[in-house]
Amino acid sequence: MAENKEKLLEMYTTMVRIRTFEQKAIDLFAAGKFPGFVHSYLGEEAIAAGVCSNLRKDDYICSTHRGHGHLIAKGGNLQLMMAELFGKATGYCKGKGGSMHIADVDLGILGANGIVGAGMPIATGAAFACKYRKSDSVAIAFFGDGASDRATFHESLNLASIWKLPVVFICENNGWAISNAQTSHQNITDISDRATAYGIPGVSVDGNDVVAIAEAADAAIERARKGDGPTLVECKTWRHRGHFEGDPAIYKDPKDQEEWLADNKDAIARMEKKLVGLKYAGQDYLDKIKAEVREEVEAAVQFAEQSPDPEPAEVLTDVYTA
Amino acid sequence: MVSLGIIANPASGKDIRRLVAHSITFNNQEKVNIVQRAILGMEKVGIKKIMYMPDYYGIVPRALDGLPNSYHLHVQLVEANMEMTGTQEDSTQAAEIMNQSGAGCIFTLGGDGTNRMVAKGCGEVPLLPISTGTNNVFPQMLEGTTAGIAAGIVARGLIKKDAAVKKMKKIEVLKDGQLVDMALVDAVVLKDVFIGSRAIWDEERIQQVVVTRGDPISIGISAIAGNLQLVEINDKYGMAINIGPGKTTVMVPIAPGLIKQIPIKDYQLINPGEEIKVAQGPCVIALDGEREIEVGENDNYSLKISLNGPRVIDTRLALREAVAKGLFISEQLIKTS
Numbered sequence: 001m002a003e004n005k006e007k008l009l010e011m012y013t014t015m016v017r018i019r020t021f022e023q024k025a026i027d028l029f030a031a032g033k034f035p036g037f038v039h040s041y042l043g044e045e046a047i048a049a050g051v052c053s054n055l056r057k058d059d060y061i062c063s064t065h066r067g068h069g070h071l072i073a074k075g076g077n078l079q080l081m082m083a084e085l086f087g088k089a090t091g092y093c094k095g096k097g098g099s100m101h102i103a104d105v106d107l108g109i110l111g112a113n114g115i116v117g118a119g120m121p122i123a124t125g126a127a128f129a130c131k132y133r134k135s136d137s138v139a140i141a142f143f144g145d146g147a148s149d150r151a152t153f154h155e156s157l158n159l160a161s162i163w164k165l166p167v168v169f170i171c172e173n174n175g176w177a178i179s180n181a182q183t184s185h186q187n188i189t190d191i192s193d194r195a196t197a198y199g200i201p202g203v204s205v206d207g208n209d210v211v212a213i214a215e216a217a218d219a220a221i222e223r224a225r226k227g228d229g230p231t232l233v234e235c236k237t238w239r240h241r242g243h244f245e246g247d248p249a250i251y252k253d254p255k256d257q258e259e260w261l262a263d264n265k266d267a268i269a270r271m272e273k274k275l276v277g278l279k280y281a282g283q284d285y286l287d288k289i290k291a292e293v294r295e296e297v298e299a300a301v302q303f304a305e306q307s308p309d310p311e312p313a314e315v316l317t318d319v320y321t322a
Numbered sequence: 323m324v325s326l327g328i329i330a331n332p333a334s335g336k337d338i339r340r341l342v343a344h345s346i347t348f349n350n351q352e353k354v355n356i357v358q359r360a361i362l363g364m365e366k367v368g369i370k371k372i373m374y375m376p377d378y379y380g381i382v383p384r385a386l387d388g389l390p391n392s393y394h395l396h397v398q399l400v401e402a403n404m405e406m407t408g409t410q411e412d413s414t415q416a417a418e419i420m421n422q423s424g425a426g427c428i429f430t431l432g433g434d435g436t437n438r439m440v441a442k443g444c445g446e447v448p449l450l451p452i453s454t455g456t457n458n459v460f461p462q463m464l465e466g467t468t469a470g471i472a473a474g475i476v477a478r479g480l481i482k483k484d485a486a487v488k489k490m491k492k493i494e495v496l497k498d499g500q501l502v503d504m505a506l507v508d509a510v511v512l513k514d515v516f517i518g519s520r521a522i523w524d525e526e527r528i529q530q531v532v533v534t535r536g537d538p539i540s541i542g543i544s545a546i547a548g549n550l551q552l553v554e555i556n557d558k559y560g561m562a563i564n565i566g567p568g569k570t571t572v573m574v575p576i577a578p579g580l581i582k583q584i585p586i587k588d589y590q591l592i593n594p595g596e597e598i599k600v601a602q603g604p605c606v607i608a609l610d611g612e613r614e615i616e617v618g619e620n621d622n623y624s625l626k627i628s629l630n631g632p633r634v635i636d637t638r639l640a641l642r643e644a645v646a647k648g649l650f651i652s653e654q655l656i657k658t659s
Contacts, residue, residue: 188350188379190332201347203338204333205519219338219341278604
């Protein structure tokens with residue numbers, strides 16, 4: 001995989017796309033351009049990019065409240081995403097869901113989720129469907145360190161392990177459950193240790209190293225496709241921002257924050273240095289990628305701004321089924 | 323003065339060989355249990371002061387916390403005064419501090435990779451390595467209690483060190499002729515460009531191998547040598563192997579539960595000091611089972627065997643020597659020795 005230049009550049013581009021989208025969303029939200037909430041994925045881009053680089057269109061993901069990165073990495077349309085953040089009728093949920101409820105079933109995106117830990121049972125169910133239909137598709141559940149304390153985590157791993165379901169549990173351990181440091185809510189440091197309780201493999205990887213993540217995810221996804229059952233992959237990372245936009249994150253030690261944001265830890269800076277060092281891409285080529293992504297994101301903003309608001313009469317459409 | 327050091331690596335035994343091979347996950351609570359039993363063993367043979375490496379899980383403090391409230395431990399435990407980085411460099415730094423503090427033995431928990439980092443800092447202090455890693459050629463599968471007793475006996479000098487301590491070989495990694503790194507068991511040149519998840523499991527990427535030892539009982543890269551020709555710990559040479567079609571193929575347990583046919587282009591026994599040039603980059607050098615060094619296309623790396631590796635306690639020999647001296651007949655003997 002590491003010699004696959006195209007895949008490395010694709011993962012790099014995905015990380016840049018996520019970061020650019022997130023930075024724009026932060027700025028727009030701060031400027032009062034759209035309502036609701038934003039939980040930024042800045043700093044965790046390598047996880048979504050590394051995991052989803054191994055997925056097919058017919059694989060499924062279940063995302064979280066911090067879900068923009070997962071949706072982008074699985075191929076989500078930036079214009080429809082941005083329009084949804086703006087609450088516009090052209091958005092993924094016709095403007096009624098906002099940041100935390102974006103879904104695109106055609107792309108296998110079974111939804112972001114406003115409830116912590118709620119994606120895991122859905123992914124487990126999707127994995128059951130894959131197995132029941134005898135397809136070799138897999139499901140991915142993204143969740144955080146805080147969610148791994150919830151019953152949904154334990155129930156999902158338990159059921160998935162008993163039925164050997166094709167699901168990969170990706171724990172994005174960014175060290176914070178809202179404002180609680182991991183040490184204050186867990187008596188362990190490596191969440192992968194919890195896999196042993198369910199008789200499945202669990203591994204920990206550097207969550208800011210997109211190659212390490214892609215390698216681990218590739219191995220876990222292959223296991224799932226072959227019918228060998230679920231895997232827990234813990235990616236150790238750091239949330240650049242507060243829990244939500246508006247949270248000043250005064251509970252973080254500024255020294256830790258500085259260390260994690262430095263170029264030797266930041267996933268994008270590390271990958272950029274490596275790609276240039278290997279002569280897989282010149283700096284000018286990488287700058288061109290960044291410029292193109294900026295244009296994509298600007299186009300998404302323009303699309304959102306120019307889109308109409310939902311009609312009041314639409315308020316109950318899609319809310320109830322017959 | 324510190325009588326003994328403990329370095330327990332909380333990150334060992336968790337890499338992706340749990341997915342691509344059949345390695346077990348070594349959870350940290352098990353490491354806590356081993357350390358607890360070892361400390362109780364050390365205490366019983368009169369160790370008074372133990373220094374330990376701080377780690378993000380707190381293996382040693384948890385081991386103490388897990389003792390019954392009614393138990394009064396007669397050992398003082400002190401944390402090594404160091405800035406924790408949360409990286410493998412912590413093990414080297416802790417070993418240096420323990421060496422400087424006069425420790426008579428360093429008790430380690432980890433795999434080959436952990437012990438490699440300890441060996442960089444321990445100097446002549448003998449190691450007692452307990453296996454909690456993935457590739458465990460250097461450390462031994464031992465019960466914590468008896469290993470703790472053996473470590474304590476050696477650290478206190480209750481037996482002659484020569485009777486149970488062996489000097490190991492090592493592999494020196496040179497860049498432009500200058501020493502830049504080392505390995506205890508094996509150095510492997512891989513057709514790769516990234517360190518990535520560190521583990522090695524794809525035999526098709528292996529280009530060159532240099533080992534200090536090769537035994538068919540081993541798992542991992544050194545078993546390639548071991549299944550070609552035995553290279554013992556005490557032999558004053560190592561082996562260099564070029565991988566690829568040519569001379570023969572050999573069946574090797576390349577990782578736990580993963581048995582492969584490895585094509586061998588050629589191999590030779592190599593004497594200490596004999597330099598083996600690393601293939602032209604880009605490639606990656608893995609040391610003791612973990613990808614460590616990214617080699618650029620213009621870099622000039624070489625590998626050579628040295629007889630000046632760390633000293634390691636043979637636990638079985640240490641305990642037998644203690645029996646021969648009658649140390650277990652009476653606790654009094656241990657107290658007064």
